[in-house]
Amino acid sequence: MDTSESTTDNGAAPQEGPQPARARARGWRRWAMDTRPLRRPAYRRLWSSTIVTAVGSQLTAVAVPKQIYDITGSSAWVGYASLAGLLPLALFALWGGAIADSMDRRRLLLITNSGLAVTSVLFWVQAATGLRSVVVLMVLLALQQAFFGLNSPARNASIARLVPADELPAANALGSTVMQTGLVAGPLLAGALIPVIGLSELYLIDALALCATVWAVVRLPALPPQAAAANSRAGWQAIAEGFRYISLHKVLLLSFLADIIAMVLGMPRALFPQLAAQTFAPYGEGLALGLLFAAIPVGAVLGGLLSGTFSRARRHGLMVIAAVIGWGAAITGLGLTTNLWVAVAFLALAGVADMVSMVFRGAILLSAATDEMRGRMQGVFTVVVAGGPRLADALHGTAGSVLGARAAIAGGGLLVIAATLVLALATPSLRTYRI
Template sequence: MQPSSGARTKSRRSIRSLLSKALLDTRPLKYPAYRRLWLSNIVTAVGAQFSAVAVPKQLYDITGSSAYVGLAGIFGLVPLLVFGLWGGAIADTVDRRKLLLITNGGLAGSSVLLWLVAAADVRSVWLVLVLFAAQQTFFAVNMPTRGAAIARLIPVHLLPSAQALGSTVFQLGSIIGPLLAGVLLPMLGLSVLYLVDAVALCAALWAVFRLPPLPPQEGAPKRAGLRAVLDGFRYLAMHSVLLASFLMDIIAMVFGMPRALFPEMAERTFGDPPGGGAALGWLFAAIPLGAFAFGVFSGWLHRITRHGVGVTAGVVAWGIAVIGFGLADSLWLAVLFLALGGGADLVSVVYRGSIMQAAATDEMRGRIQGAFTVVVAGGPRLADTLHGLAGAAVGTSTTIVAGGALVVVGAVVAAVLLPAFWRYRSPAAEQA
């Protein structure tokens, strides 16, 4: 017996309702100002990956030495550490829209200069490195300013959805950016890659220009000096919920990010040839792919109001996935565990970002976001050092499994010692 047309219609409605609840919540995009900021984030995220590919390639073309390529890591990290903190303090003292205009303009301008250097075939390592450092300086100020602006553009109950949208875009940029760079590089050449980045950043600049004024509110510092930066750290130390959110991220990244061991595992565990192969690419792509896929189906995240529980669960799940990756004896099982870890990390990122937006007062949001930028930049690099040393001493599998176990134990201990974080609920839930 065939189902009636009414039954089929009801069934289709049920499926659409289920998908609407499961898919990425796009309600924040109904607010024009946030939508413009989000669209500019897409361009900035992809452009950052263009530079991450183009600069090392340009340095290697000039020198033929990986040692000089390695210098790009230092020239990129130092500005992120220094200006991430200072940039957050600046974001609390000035109109954030104006600061976004300046920093987006700086990003576009530095890409134009890198294009000119590449197009003119100026073979100066130090000029490329200085321009790259300048670009990362603008990026370091831009990121905490963007983060601090979100809570002024949408209602508080939409912050988790906005964080999911932003994180999904970032992961998409991590996937698409290198792929596009790899396709465009042989077709158009290195210099045109920089030019495409510059043109796209100019489009993002127009989106930022159309944002409303975001002047500092009452209680904001007058100057962005050392005292303002230190005030941010004191504020962080006095608010256990914020401090715990940072601690959870440090635990997850320092103990649980095994990317430094990917090259050795790709060759010795999963059979890549000495010159490199598909396994290495899959290992590096797995985490952002998992995070992106999970982000697409993250519509349910905003319904959970226990954000402290959400962060803790995400970090524990990340640790368990890392343990699974360390024990995996096949490439596809390893990729699966890393992808699951990427999804778990996205959950943690969404709720952690929501906590930083909602639990910090507006005059402190820039500095909190700046400190977060430093943690995000520094944590994985510290993990690279620790995992590299441990992997050489005791082997890759033992190092990864032990790191994942430390993540699980560390997250549980942190939640027990900081009960206010475990009990933390979204302010929107408290007001309901």
């Protein structure tokens, strides 16, 4: 890893944000969530806006496939819609990362959050008027994902300007916990609200939540690009420079690779329906399916609430390796059990491991990259996080139909462990990385 010009002696990028306030936690605070970043008003505003939208965005995430299924009666169309959103998300996340490095990130957040709010209003209009057009829904979904792709790199890259280096894991834990809570609460709330207020109003609630986000962003300080990037252009050349930067800074490349290993080889969600119908049918197929889908985010929320136990660790690379191995072990256990409650426990443990991995991979991205490159790094991160599970769906679905669900899941978990151990042994720059 070449860090001679872009990082400090210990491998971490110099910080432009607030200076650290080091205080040793005492008593229960040693294991409870580290809330130090919330003492900083700018970060607190950014985080507070996430609380509102985490649930609101999940209302739309439930409403769109439900509406498509109601129109077509086909799950295949629901799958096509998911793919329709992937390409604009990937393209605009890469471009959005370059834009985030060349313009004021606060301004970019205002534009993209406003675009997301307008898109949610358009979703509401088409549903309220009874348009019943799958084409319109897929176009709006693609537009929404494009705005999300532009928004996410700027939002994540801004964190390192709002908190000091030693609080980055805590800040990532706070944000990730809110998002995972939304994954649990949002679908449950959507299921309760649809029979009461109807489908179209879910879109309207999301639009109102996004308006609150816009107001929170208005109150952020200006986040202009650093001098080195002030005159850069957000074109394909800038995107290519981002990939070259990754190739020259091995720890960044390895952090992406660790996530790809965990998600592509070890994310078994495509096999949950098969598990519910075959292995766990005696427990009730509907109950089993709901528990399987909820277990990982519930575990991640639990990991976030107890993140004080790990968020102060300084050996970030070693924490990523341990978390991915833990994920693989939990997925292997899922494949080996025939007891639903044991399976749920293994998935919850996987969720905890995923939270630890998210916290420290995010911290590595923010600390190992210079500010003029953070947007592009977050753009690549968004593509990896969004694309990995979709590739896993195809891989596990195919393997499950050939080998059976349990064998495919257990095999995937073992592959995660083996591949991560090889990665750790072959690349000392990741396992020795620390701030």
